[in-house]
Amino acid sequence: MERKHASDYDQELLDLYDGYAHGQVDRRGFLSGAAKFAVGGLTAVQLLDNLSPDYALAEQVAKGDERIKTEYLEYASPKGAGTMKAYLARVKETEGKLPGLLVVHENRGLNPYIEDVARRAGMAGFLALAPDALTPLGGYPGNDDDGRALQRKREREEMVEDFIAAAKFLQTHPECSGKVGVVGFCFGGWVSNALAER
Template sequence: MTRLTARDFDPQVLQLFDKYVHGQIGRREFIAAAGAGLLATLSPSFAAPLVAADDKRINTRYIEHPSPQGYGTLRGYLALPAKPSGKLPAVLVVHENRGLNPHIEDITRRLALEGFLAFAPDALFPLGGYPGSEDKAREMFGKLNQAKTRADFLAAAQMLDGHEQGNGKIGVVGFCYGGGMANYLATKMPNLDAAVAFYGAQAPAADVPNIRAPLMIHDAENDTRIRNGWPAYETALKEAGKKFEYYVYPGVEHGFNNDTTPRYDEAAAKLAWQRTVDFFRKQLT
């Protein structure tokens, strides 16, 4: 069976789906406009992870950690090489607005295969954790207290930064919601060594002077919702003398890195991923 891509869908349908994914319209509104079949086709399929959960080259486990300023306790997925040669550079992985789903666990394992100590918290843990349904996860996500959730991610980053198997350097990579969180953490963590945001909301210009870490930003050409915020962010970064790399991937959609949906673009995703890994190796080792 031929795999569908974003090019197989009318751009208006993709725009509707983006609004649905980000809570701007409901499920009924999307189905009324586009149809139930299209919703099923565009929704993620987690059947074929790039790195299997039982891959012997890595070790994985779920851990919990106190988060006094957040929800009290955070939980996430930790992955690292099975036979590390020494202390490891650490990377916090921040999910999209559906919590710690199988795709983000796969991303975390991919980083472990590249030699990183990777940790992906689940923002939905205080509400019972990722429920196994993307629709339910999206609904739950809207019930989170974002101030507490941001505090949980800060606590997770500080925990990872002090991990006994870490080398004392830490980066963060996030996707969509997580891209915005990566930008946010860069304004709050003077000890952050690198931040990578995939199609995420930019930090407010007023907070840019607080950034210490070099940034890498990946955006999709067809993602006007996110790209509209870039000019002001770029101006603020330049005026504050911050180090950043900005890449726009031609002809692709928001979510192009997510290989579980038709919006995935293989060429753009591979290039963005290699740039990300190289950036982390440069900044964290």
């Protein structure tokens, strides 16, 4: 079956999904609201599945791509959660130090999409670091619903401190030029603005 595009769905359903994806509507609320769009044998659960991201389809740089070097590492966050985990990506063949890029995830933790964004940034010539704000709670749980629920348990200011510590870690990394930028998605956009203010 061919995957549908956003233009194939009613805007009201897309708005409802947007609220769900951003934690403003829970799963039950989404399914209840989506029921009126479930026609012709299509269920509300199938609509949710159709609208949810498929990380395998979105991947642009494979995890095992020979051109890139990746690793999971830990860094200190003394004003945040203590010790944080992150995903680091950079090209294998490079001369000199690389500019750093902090990649900040959405409101669900370091999922496969954000790891792919870090690999893409690495391929583009950055030393890309993607921290997982869910580290103190065990890390990204493997699905976005549980990730959103876990992230709601964290204190926002403590998470900001974790990302400040990540930027400092990246800035002083031996492979980094000392220049660091930030890119964020959803919650990560808020973090990017918070870092710019500091």
